[in-house]
Amino acid sequence: MTHEPLPTTVQDALHAHLGQARENAQALSPKIRPGTSLASALARVDTGTSRPLPTLVDLNRWHAHPAGLDDEQHARLCAGGLIEVMDDEGHTAAHACPRCEAGRRSDVLLGRLERSGIPPRYLELEWADLVTDLDPFPRLRAATGRMPQILAANDSLLLSGPPGAGKTQVAVLAAKAVLAAGHSALVVNLGRLALDVREGYGDRGDGLTEGAALRLLTAPTLLILDDLGAGETDTAKVERRLLYLALEERQNARRPCVITTNLSPAELAASLGARNLGRLQPLEIVEMKHGRNFRLRDGHRSAW
Template structure:
């Protein structure tokens, strides 16, 4: 049977992946005496899996992760202060549905960013949207947006995804504009959008980070109210 017409119609449906695989699928089905229903199921499954993979790749690209690492790459024995069961609970994604936050605290080099990325990657795999930003890049974006009168655009951008990941809070001091912008984002996401935050500073030091004890307290009230905190006390990987 000439499959050219089938290929043409599959491509009209937007099923280019299946169209390219059709000859091999037909050959395998013929060899294995596969029923019509089984063949159709295989056809549909392959196309769905392909489209889901494409969508995942798009979500990962839009998330702007600095690199991709899974939880399987994390060395738990090296960080005995971390309970793998608590981490696995986060990986279920329930905190996203509940609009809760994950806070990763600890000195430089203990794996906070790795954990944040692996948690974000799992969320993306589950179909959620995410956006990653370092605190320093956020400060720079806010300064530029303030000069151009586009702060509201920044707020909308970081309120949009299901999960916001802000890394390295505490390495650089926030100025007034970036501190108040972040406060507005946190307020709008409160009980609505989940966040993962990493910091090398304890909560008592956040007043210095944001240059305002009252503002820092207001932020922490909203962040910590529905949250899970991991204090990582092990050695540095570096």
């Protein structure tokens, strides 16, 4: 099938129309450069003015500090988790949005924190929530920055002190550091776990078995035993047996523990047995004697 050539007058009119369209496009966005996509060029047109695309330098800066990509910039530049970036030669390419990536990492970490047994009130806990100039917090804060080395050395920690001294907070911050480093951690109240096991001794067989409890205690890279020695008298036997078996397996696997207790080290040894504490070696004992109660918020008055 052949087409008849357009009349000359029609061709001239068509060429004139296309030429005018090109001139209009250039007037609308004069800074379009070779290699720049039409979508990115149009996105830069803002009421007659154009905004430059971010550069690779900007992208690297945002990767280092995602919060530097503020709300206005994020809304303007991010499309479905991608940001178009211009290189030194004027070419553009889509890169993962640093702020969206940071958000996804935060969501993944939050999920791991929740599954690790950390109580909800501690999920958002940071070192800034503690008075870190009080002894021994500076030392413990520095140690949480070395968790991979601590795990490799199989160094356990015992935090002893009165209620509200910040023992559980420090233990949770250690667990968060371990999780952020890609390892596993679990926070357990052994007395409560022993109660669940004891209640599983019934005829129904639907409770927690000692074997399942033992697997729970031995699996994580770092085990946090919170409020150790506070179990009821009728569960003390189960608690002591679980602790002995768990610490035996963890010592053989070189997996350390962090223990918090209201008892003194001597009282804890008398309660749980020196043999159990011996299976925590190498063990660092830190007594929280700073006198501050973090459960009492400054300036808080009861609504009652």
